[in-house]
Amino acid sequence: MDKDKQIQKxxxxxxxxxxxxxxxxTRGLRELGLLKDKKHxxxxxxxxxxxxxxxxxxxxCAFCCNFPKTKREVIVAQALSSESMEMDSLLAVSKAVKDxxxxxxxxxxxxxxxxxxxxxxxxxxxxxxxxxLTEFYVDNPNTITRAEEINNKIKIFCNHCxxxxxxxxxxxxxxxxxxNQNIENNLASLQKNIVALNGFLLxxxxxxxxxxxKDAMTELIFISVYLLNRLLEKDELPDKDLKKYWRELLLRxxxxxxxxxxxxxxxxxxxxxxxxxxxxAQDKVSSTALNEMIRLVENIIYFLKx
Amino acid sequence: xxxxxxxxxxxxxxxxxxxLEKAISxxxxxxxxxxxxxxxxxxxxxxxxxxxxxxxxxxxxKLDELDLEILKFKKIEDLINKGFSFEESQKIxxxxxxxRREQIEEEYKKLNEEEKEIETxxxxxxxxKKELKKLxxxxxxxxxxxxxxxxxxxMKKINKAYAEGDLETLRAIDxxxxxxxxxxQTIEALKSKLAGLEISIKKIHQEYELLKKSEWFILxxxxxxxxxxxxxxxxxxxxxxxxDIAKKENQVSELKKKYGQG
Numbered sequence: 001m002d003k004d005k006q007i008q009k010x011x012x013x014x015x016x017x018x019x020x021x022x023x024x025x026t027r028g029l030r031e032l033g034l035l036k037d038k039k040h041x042x043x044x045x046x047x048x049x050x051x052x053x054x055x056x057x058x059x060x061c062a063f064c065c066n067f068p069k070t071k072r073e074v075i076v077a078q079a080l081s082s083e084s085m086e087m088d089s090l091l092a093v094s095k096a097v098k099d100x101x102x103x104x105x106x107x108x109x110x111x112x113x114x115x116x117x118x119x120x121x122x123x124x125x126x127x128x129x130x131x132x133l134t135e136f137y138v139d140n141p142n143t144i145t146r147a148e149e150i151n152n153k154i155k156i157f158c159n160h161c162x163x164x165x166x167x168x169x170x171x172x173x174x175x176x177x178x179x180n181q182n183i184e185n186n187l188a189s190l191q192k193n194i195v196a197l198n199g200f201l202l203x204x205x206x207x208x209x210x211x212x213x214k215d216a217m218t219e220l221i222f223i224s225v226y227l228l229n230r231l232l233e234k235d236e237l238p239d240k241d242l243k244k245y246w247r248e249l250l251l252r253x254x255x256x257x258x259x260x261x262x263x264x265x266x267x268x269x270x271x272x273x274x275x276x277x278x279x280x281a282q283d284k285v286s287s288t289a290l291n292e293m294i295r296l297v298e299n300i301i302y303f304l305k306x
Numbered sequence: 307x308x309x310x311x312x313x314x315x316x317x318x319x320x321x322x323x324x325x326l327e328k329a330i331s332x333x334x335x336x337x338x339x340x341x342x343x344x345x346x347x348x349x350x351x352x353x354x355x356x357x358x359x360x361x362x363x364x365x366x367x368k369l370d371e372l373d374l375e376i377l378k379f380k381k382i383e384d385l386i387n388k389g390f391s392f393e394e395s396q397k398i399x400x401x402x403x404x405x406r407r408e409q410i411e412e413e414y415k416k417l418n419e420e421e422k423e424i425e426t427x428x429x430x431x432x433x434x435k436k437e438l439k440k441l442x443x444x445x446x447x448x449x450x451x452x453x454x455x456x457x458x459x460x461m462k463k464i465n466k467a468y469a470e471g472d473l474e475t476l477r478a479i480d481x482x483x484x485x486x487x488x489x490x491q492t493i494e495a496l497k498s499k500l501a502g503l504e505i506s507i508k509k510i511h512q513e514y515e516l517l518k519k520s521e522w523f524i525l526x527x528x529x530x531x532x533x534x535x536x537x538x539x540x541x542x543x544x545x546x547x548x549x550d551i552a553k554k555e556n557q558v559s560e561l562k563k564k565y566g567q568g
Contacts, residue, residue, distance in 0.1 A: 027366055028525070102402060105405075105406050212516070214516075
């Protein structure tokens with residue numbers, strides 16, 4: 001995509017501490033050619049329908065089964081990619097979609113991009129192939145069947161209380177806190193990995209606003225999206241080297257969390273164990289914050305262990 | 307012959323203690339130097355940010371306003387195509403854009419505050435500048451979060467006061483401050499103090515590396531590099547954004563004409 005067309009105008013949720021990022025500065029640096037685009041492990045996208053981070057733009061989203069069906073949606077899908085915007089913007093868009101915001105307002109030049117591609121298709125060589133691919137998925141009766149098959153793998157519920165299982169390797173969270181019952185989840189290894197990575201990514205999408213090492217945290221999110229996608233699409237357990245890399249990145253991130261929303265963070269200690277850091281005394285911390293952090297810590301512990 | 311076995315380590319204690327105290331003093335000196343260096347860098351980068359915001363950020367905000375205006379007309383057009391009248395469409399669209407307009411307003415307010423800060427800084431006398439620096443150094447050594455008894459919030463307050471040239475606040479902090487507590491006396495306590503200092507030095511080095519990756523550091527380096535070649539990259543960038551603004555202004559005025567609002 002044309003560099004000038006890169007989307008940088010995210011007015012809200014500017015995640016200032018993820019590396020003291022400034023949208024205004026990023027725009028200037030890009031314009032001056034001083035901001036080198038970093039190569040990442042893979043390309044990721046924010047799903048324009050549900051706001052989750054996904055690995056592919058044309059196939060149905062693993063979380064909501066929706067996929068771009070019109071030219072306009074194809075253009076939006078491409079605009080919401082890590083090739084067009086940086087991680088803090090992808091996360092901001094994720095929140096905006098989840099909050100039901102109008103993306104044309106959230107991303108000031110999105111409408112311009114859409115109109116430009118639609119009015120001057122010859123200027124954008126990569127779109128015809130993408131439009132064709134969309135036609136293929138729309139016309140293919142297996143698209144939705146396959147999407148639902150994948151989507152079912154993420155729906156993991158407790159047999160006892162029917163709530164979603166959110167801790168990879170611990171008894172059902174809801175049975176424990178609501179009924180004081182320890183109900184083992186008996187998940188297969190594949191499912192545990194799905195729960196753990198999904199939990200980590202949900203935290204990143206919904207709450208993450210700072211990290212001691214922005215680059216490491218960014219890459220960690222890329223790897224996590226990739227690994228979760230492989231688990232869901234190919235039933236493939238994480239590769240050992242990739243897990244090692246995931247661990248290294250997590251350790252490099254060292255201290256990260258949600259300062260603005262939850263007032264809580266994770267600190268990786270010298271024994272590579274995550275510990276919770278809560279902003280105020282425990283009795284003043286909201287139950288949401290506590291639950292989210294328990295989810296995050298437990299899932300990280302599981303993913304580090306296996 | 308009786309073997310002399312060294313059993314009383316207390317005899318060696320003064321020597322070990324002296325060595326530890328010497329090492330601590332050296333580390334403390336090093337830590338203070340690093341604290342000054344990194345805090346000065348943060349202040350310098352804040353100044354770079356402010357200069358950029360005033361010269362360029364303001365222009366980007368103008369561009370955002372124009373983008374929003376263009377978007378407004380495009381959205382009105384969408385609604386007209388769906389059968390709404392111009393007036394109805396305008397009302398609906400204005401309502402959806404309200405929040406974003408308020409955000410731009412807020413950004414302008416922040417820029418105005420930064421501009422005021424720059425003006426205040428310019429008006430400080432040389433004598434006051436010297437006192438500011440002296441007090442800032444003293445307080446930074448005392449309150450830096452990587453020091454024993456340090457305080458992150460206080461450090462932020464100190465840096466803010468220094469950046470704004472607020473001598474009164476620095477004096478007040480200095481007068482209200484208490485000592486760093488009782489000095490460590492035992493060998494164990496000294497060892498632990500030394501270890502703490504080493505960790506602090508490591509942390510500052512890490513923080514320095516992160517700052518070097520920040521966009522403001524990159525910008526500062528490039529501004530300085532360009533200056534050596536008699537180039538002012540901020541002005542060049544401003545010209546580029548101004549030309550974008552001119553194009554968008556034309557677009558907006560055409561759209562206004564189209565809808566009889568010119």
